[in-house]
Amino acid sequence: DSDTNTEYMINLILFGPPGSGKGTQAKKLVEKYNLLHISTGDLFRYEIGNKTELGLKAQAFMEKGELVPDEVTIGMLNNKVEANPDVEGYIFDGFPRTIPQAESLDKLLKSKGQQVAALIALNVDDDEIVKRLLERGKTSGRADDISEEVIRKRIRVYNETTAVVYNYYDQFGKSQSIEGKGSIEDIFGRISDRIEKLNV
Numbered sequence: 001d002s003d004t005n006t007e008y009m010i011n012l013i014l015f016g017p018p019g020s021g022k023g024t025q026a027k028k029l030v031e032k033y034n035l036l037h038i039s040t041g042d043l044f045r046y047e048i049g050n051k052t053e054l055g056l057k058a059q060a061f062m063e064k065g066e067l068v069p070d071e072v073t074i075g076m077l078n079n080k081v082e083a084n085p086d087v088e089g090y091i092f093d094g095f096p097r098t099i100p101q102a103e104s105l106d107k108l109l110k111s112k113g114q115q116v117a118a119l120i121a122l123n124v125d126d127d128e129i130v131k132r133l134l135e136r137g138k139t140s141g142r143a144d145d146i147s148e149e150v151i152r153k154r155i156r157v158y159n160e161t162t163a164v165v166y167n168y169y170d171q172f173g174k175s176q177s178i179e180g181k182g183s184i185e186d187i188f189g190r191i192s193d194r195i196e197k198l199n200v
C-alpha cells in the first residue's frame with residue numbers, strides 16, 4: 001500500500017530555465033533509476049500533434065512563449081500521475097512552473113503518502129539558452145524555438161513566474177542547484193551524485 005511504499009519512492013523535480021537540459025537529463029535518469037519521466041512540455045506537444053481540445057488550448061500559449069494556464073496544466077499532470085501508480089518514483093520535468101502548481105503537486109503526492117525528495121536546478125546563462133534553442137529550432141519544428149524574441153520571452157516568464165518555485169522548495173531544504181553548462185555526460189554525473197546523497 002502507499003504507506004509502505006513511501007520510503008522507497010524518489011520523486012524528483014528537474015528544474016531550470018527553458019533549454020537548460022531538463023528533458024535531455026531526464027531521459028538519461030529514467031534509464032539509470034527506473035523512474036517515470038513526466039514532461040508537461042512533451043505531454044502538451046503530444047496533445048497538439050493529435051489536435052485534441054487540450055492541445056489546441058495549449059498551443060496558443062506555447063507559441064507565444066507563455067505558460068499554459070494552471071488549471072489546464074495541473075489537470076493534465078494529475079491524470080498522468082493517477083494513470084501510473086506502480087512506479088518507483090517520478091521525474092517531473094518542466095513542472096511545477098508556478099507556485100500554485102507546486103502546491104498542487106505537494107497535495108497530490110501527500111494524498112498518496114509521498115513527497116518530493118528534491119528539486120535539482122540546472123544553472124545556464126541566457127546567451128547559452130538562446131544559442132541552444134535557436135540551434136534546436138533548425139530541426140525541432142517547435143514554434144517556440146524559432147524566434148529569438150519568443151525565446152527571450154520564455155526566459156522572462158521563467159524569471160518572473162517560475163524561478164520562485166526554487167525558493168518554495170528551498171524552505172523545506174529540498175532545493176539544490178548545479179552547473180548546467182558543460183558536456184551532457186558531466187552534468188548527468190553531477191545530478192547522479194546528488195541523487196545518491198539523498199536520504200530516501
Ligand code: B4P
Pocket residue numbers: 016017018019020021022023024025040041042044061062063065066067068069073093094095096097101132133135136144154180181182183184187
Ligand atoms: P518544455 O518542453 O518544458 O521545454 P524547455 O524548457 O525548452 O526544455 P528543456 O529544459 O527540457 O531543454 P532540453 O533538454 O530540451 O516547455 C515548453 C513550453 O510548454 C513552455 O514554454 C510552456 O509554454 C509549456 N509548458 C510546459 N510545462 C508547463 C507548465 N508546467 N505550466 C505551464 N506551461 C507549461 O534542451 C534544450 C536544447 O539544448 C536541446 O536541443 C539539447 O540538445 C540541448 N542541450 C541539452 N543539454 C546540453 C548541454 N549540456 N550542452 C549543450 N546543449 C545541450
